[in-house]
Amino acid sequence: MILRNFNYFSREAFRSLSRNRLLTLATISTVCICMLILGIAVLITVNASNFMQHLESDVEIVAFIDKSVMPSQVQLIGKEISTIQGVKRVKFVSKEEGLEQLQEKMGNKNLKETIGENPLPDTYEVQAENPHDVPEIARTIEKIDGIYKVKYGQGVVERLFEVTKWVRIVSITVIVLLAFGAVFLVATTIRLAIFSRRKEIYLMKLIGATDWFIRWPFFIEGLVLGTFGALVAVGILALAYNSLINNMQMVFFLPLVVKSEVINRLYLSLVGIGALLGIVGTFISVNRFLKV
Amino acid sequence: MLIQFYNVSKIYPNGVKALNDVSLKIDRGEFVFLMGPSGAGKSTLIKMLFREEIPTRGQIFIASRSIVRMKRKEIPALRRSMGIIFQDFKLLENKTVYENIAFAMEVIGAKPSDIKYRVPELIKMVGLKGKERCFPGELSGGEQQRVGIARALANQPLVLIADEPTGNLDVGTSNEIMELLYDINRKGTTVIMATHARELVRHARKRVIMLEKGRVAGDYPDGEFLA
Numbered sequence: 001m002i003l004r005n006f007n008y009f010s011r012e013a014f015r016s017l018s019r020n021r022l023l024t025l026a027t028i029s030t031v032c033i034c035m036l037i038l039g040i041a042v043l044i045t046v047n048a049s050n051f052m053q054h055l056e057s058d059v060e061i062v063a064f065i066d067k068s069v070m071p072s073q074v075q076l077i078g079k080e081i082s083t084i085q086g087v088k089r090v091k092f093v094s095k096e097e098g099l100e101q102l103q104e105k106m107g108n109k110n111l112k113e114t115i116g117e118n119p120l121p122d123t124y125e126v127q128a129e130n131p132h133d134v135p136e137i138a139r140t141i142e143k144i145d146g147i148y149k150v151k152y153g154q155g156v157v158e159r160l161f162e163v164t165k166w167v168r169i170v171s172i173t174v175i176v177l178l179a180f181g182a183v184f185l186v187a188t189t190i191r192l193a194i195f196s197r198r199k200e201i202y203l204m205k206l207i208g209a210t211d212w213f214i215r216w217p218f219f220i221e222g223l224v225l226g227t228f229g230a231l232v233a234v235g236i237l238a239l240a241y242n243s244l245i246n247n248m249q250m251v252f253f254l255p256l257v258v259k260s261e262v263i264n265r266l267y268l269s270l271v272g273i274g275a276l277l278g279i280v281g282t283f284i285s286v287n288r289f290l291k292v
Numbered sequence: 293m294l295i296q297f298y299n300v301s302k303i304y305p306n307g308v309k310a311l312n313d314v315s316l317k318i319d320r321g322e323f324v325f326l327m328g329p330s331g332a333g334k335s336t337l338i339k340m341l342f343r344e345e346i347p348t349r350g351q352i353f354i355a356s357r358s359i360v361r362m363k364r365k366e367i368p369a370l371r372r373s374m375g376i377i378f379q380d381f382k383l384l385e386n387k388t389v390y391e392n393i394a395f396a397m398e399v400i401g402a403k404p405s406d407i408k409y410r411v412p413e414l415i416k417m418v419g420l421k422g423k424e425r426c427f428p429g430e431l432s433g434g435e436q437q438r439v440g441i442a443r444a445l446a447n448q449p450l451v452l453i454a455d456e457p458t459g460n461l462d463v464g465t466s467n468e469i470m471e472l473l474y475d476i477n478r479k480g481t482t483v484i485m486a487t488h489a490r491e492l493v494r495h496a497r498k499r500v501i502m503l504e505k506g507r508v509a510g511d512y513p514d515g516e517f518l519a
Contacts, residue, residue, distance in 0.1 A: 199384070207376075207400065208367075
């Protein structure tokens with residue numbers, strides 16, 4: 001019984017798809033364009049957030065050790081820092097290493113000779129698990145005996161976090177709004193398709209078809225249209241993004257997300273969203289025609 | 293008793309009073325004409341039979357079941373016990389004669405083997421043999437109404453409800469359609485038919501319920517309507 005009906009539903013769905021070619025095309029295009037816009041927005045967001053993570057993970061704390069501190073005590077300080085919650089990695093940079101790094105940076109081979117005694121202190125470079133904890137960790141380190149200064153780009157870092165926070169909020173809002181717009185657009189297009197068959201639906205109701213019997217073919221139609229539209233969109237998106245990766249990265253050194261698992265999951269969810277769009281759009285539209 | 297109306301009134305949301313305190317009974321196997329001028333309430337009464345409308349006041353029983361208290365999911369079962377034919381036939385233009393009739397069985401989930409057996413039988417019964425593959429646009433009005441009748445009978449209803457079935461047909465064709473309806477009635481199906489055609493009703497010598505301004509203005513047993 002159920003299998004027989006399912007056969008009937010799919011047959012009806014595909015018959016109606018091929019009979020109403022113009023509306024089929026219109027719905028697929030609508031879904032496709034919605035998913036393209038949504039996909040572009042998601043890709044931009046993913047890349048922006050990747051870029052921001054890049055920036056944020058560069059944030060590092062440098063703790064300067066008082067010169068009067070004994071070498072044995074320096075080690076103890078390092079241990080103490082590594083026990084602070086949220087600290088990922090602690091790296092000791094002796095004053096000699098520090099000077100060499102400075103020489104390299106300045107491109108002056110004879111810096112040591114020029115300035116005589118090494119004026120640099122020993123330092124610890126500290127990385128946090130979560131870059132957002134950096135100010136808090138820095139304050140804790142500052143309180144340790146033997147540390148005379150802590151630097152992490154105070155002020156600038158706070159502003160960077162503020163900016164990245166807003167970028168994230170705005171992009172998520174845009175995506176949510178786009179998704180709502182897509183549902184509305186697809187529902188409207190499907191309503192047109194159903195409207196063209198209202199006489200048939202009315203007849204089915206009068207003959208005694210159940211609501212679900214009438215709904216099923218439309219759901220299958222919506223599912224097929226949504227999935228197909230999204231597949232086309234993902235195809236276009238994949239082509240465009242791949243050529244972007246191949247061409248742009250060389251030119252601008254944009255840190256584009258290229259991990260195939262991330263991108264593939266994104267494409268897959270876009271197809272899923274397209275299918276869902278088709279079903280939700282149908283659900284919104286079909287019920288008003290069943291009130292007979 | 294198959295159909296019972298008790299003090300049924302219907303007032304539409306726009307204030308139009310379509311039916312006013314209508315009570316009537318129709319028995320199994322009867323042939324009943326519903327007559328009356330436009331706006332007398334014929335269509336509203338017909339629509340209540342298959343619960344497209346429900347009364348504002350009063351009670352309606354069909355085969356001892358109240359359609360007023362009926363739940364939404366019980367409506368399909370009620371409608372499957374009825375066949376409906378329309379003045380404008382309401383055939384699906386993109387389906388053939390065969391498909392239009394099979395449609396009525398498909399949408400209630402009938403077995404394909406039953407459909408294959410029943411549809412040719414119906415086509416033969418309404419006299420459309422050889423026209424199975426025609427589309428409604430290729431048929432005359434009378435032929436289209438025959439398809440409508442075959443579709444209405446596809447699921448072996450208890451009641452055949454006809455809303456002005458001859459309204460769009462000439463006199464000769466109307467008489468042919470009427471003969472078909474009498475024939476169906478003789479085989480046991482109750483027929484309720486709303487019509488304007490006085491001449492046709494007078495010749496029929498069947499029961500007539502006269503509606504005027506939403507009230508029952510007269511109920512004439514078989515052969516007593518002579519107006």
